[in-house]
Amino acid sequence: MPNMSLEKVKMPEQAPDVRNKNFEEVSMGYTEEMAIEEAQRCLNCKHKPCMGGCPVNVKIPEFIALVAEGKFEDAYYKIQETSSLPAVCGRVCPQENQCEKYCVRGIKGEAVGIGRIERFVADWFMKNGKASIEKPEPNGKKVAIVGAGPAGLTCAGDLAKLGYKVSVFEAFHTPGGVLMYGIPEFRLPKAIVQKEIDKLKDLGVEINTNMVIGKVLSIDELLNDEGFDAVFVGTGAGLPSFMKIEGESLNGVYSANEFLTRINLMKAYKFPEYDTPINVGKSVVVVGGGNVAMDAARSAKRLGAEHVYIVYRRSEEEMPARREEVHHAKEEGIEFKLLCNPNKINGEDGWVKSVECIEMELGEPDASGRRRPVAKEGSEFNIEADSVVIAIGQTPNPLIKNTTPDLETNKWGCIVAKEETGATSKTGVYAGGDVVTGAATVILAMGAGKTAAQSIDEFLSNK
């Protein structure tokens, strides 16, 4: 008999006024008992609607049934059949828009906590599982993966399992991409990402850091001189957008990329133990309404800012950030200035002093289907600020595009790739993730990496 509770088993969290002063993980995860109790809420539907919402087709009812029986190790292997990074997905996937959105239990009450159970299984295995990774028989073919983020790592893992010799090229000194430089420690501990990457290395994946493809080697050189049979490009959307308003070059204005990279990758929150500095000051304005904006705001709070404001030009309903992140941010004392937009940043002696904002109201729906924000004349007001973080989006880096003339890109600089295969305009070159779609989610990038791995395998098997 399933557990008919209408609510998910609560996941223990650090108290808001404790966690907003440290970088430890906010959510502490289920115990074995909690995981079993939540797993028992699954009805094990025959038509498996949840799986249809998962970009990497995790066999959700099957692994949850194993958890309900207490077979955690088997549950892990079931997830691993289709997903390379379960500990990551369990934490950062927008489950409410994917698997959990289609859960039958969600019709009356809350959906099964699929993400929470997945996270439990992955963490349980990291602690208790026996690494029994069998290296597949090498098939003698070499594939280069450009970019060690979620798309690249997924593609690398899938190809390695099929016997390909896989070399990943990463521009930074650490693999992981946005999982390392973007998403903060308190949402995704870096030790967990590192463990997932170590598992890929155990599979035989070779990771070359400090290699900026497009500079040190071109795509053509990978194919012609370095002996790779195919290339997957998963370089993400790393180019920050600015607002092009007055005062953006003042000291104290950061792109979200710079702000988060200093903190997450370079560990500026441990300055001076780590050498990379960051200045936040007492009052911080974060512009934007996505997950990146929430991450920046919550990081600023943890670095000691007294006031952290989210300035977003639409209302809370239109915010692209996950509900859970907005909820966590509010609990931690982030102040939301909704329906307002920065006009300019005022400075003094070269440093940020305040942000001039204007109130907005929602008009007719625009191309995105969301109601267009319109400025209310004469409603300008100032927010005092020591620093400003611009988190209004990223676009793909042009380095590869500029050095690979026969690689087709669109007007936003995204690589054009077929959705069903990841194939680009250049034979043997595949692409996926944010570099194709523009900034999206970790799980969609993983799905694209997975699709491309299948196509690369087909392409090279027939070659």
Add this chain to the structure above:
Amino acid sequence: MYKIVRKEVLNPSVSLIEVDAPYIAKKAEPGQFIILRVNETGERIPFTIADYDREKGTVTIIFQKVGKTTELLDTLNAGDEILDFVGPLGVASHFENVKRVAVIGGGLGTAIAYPQAKKLHSMGVEVDMINGFRNKDLVIIEDMCKQACTNLYTMTDDGSNGNKGFVTSKLEELIKSGVKYDLVVAIGPLVMMKAVCELTRPYEIKTIVSMNPVMIDGTGMCGGCRVTVGGETKFACVDGPDFDGHLVDFDQAILRSKMFKEKEADSLKQHKCRMEGMQNA
């Protein structure tokens, strides 16, 4: 890990290291830079490539001890290794249709100006190199520069090498004596580059400067290195580091260079205290 194959102390605060980095050496061009991180807790810091040897597979950088990273770097010797070394980054310098060029180096900037002079000289261009230092004890790579230009002028602020004056006074003297330059390349402290640009502007001599702002990744990702050029925001790492000096907003660049000054000074002070503590222990 990237091995240091040679180290040379050029003056009490400036050293040269030649690093084993064959992939970078194969592609490096004058004007480009690398980013290094000395150790696990280190910062990522950009250094312009001073020289490269494609056959040996090495890249040379010259650095001045100004902060914690460069202090730490200077504790390493031939045979030691640097944790991370990435490049070549930035756009290579591009010279076309020039017959006579003045290449100006200020202090450590001389090391960055050197590969540009060498490249121009090898193209058959007549190169006047003007290098400036505070005094004669700080003069670096004079012999290397001699080989890389037609005429070398080494200036000192205090005249201790017998040539008193700033690089700008020498350049002005040459221009006034009737030398016609197609191009001036000025590399050094921001105030020096600004002064050179102010000097060449009325003569309408195209002037290229090399910007070296704070940056993290060096690939266009952080945007920390933004420079206003001709009213537009540019990223020094991917759009530069060379820019038309007459269009650069130097006053803003000077302000931006102070963004982390306090923290950097803190970091250096703590580092020095620890080093002294270790020596006294």
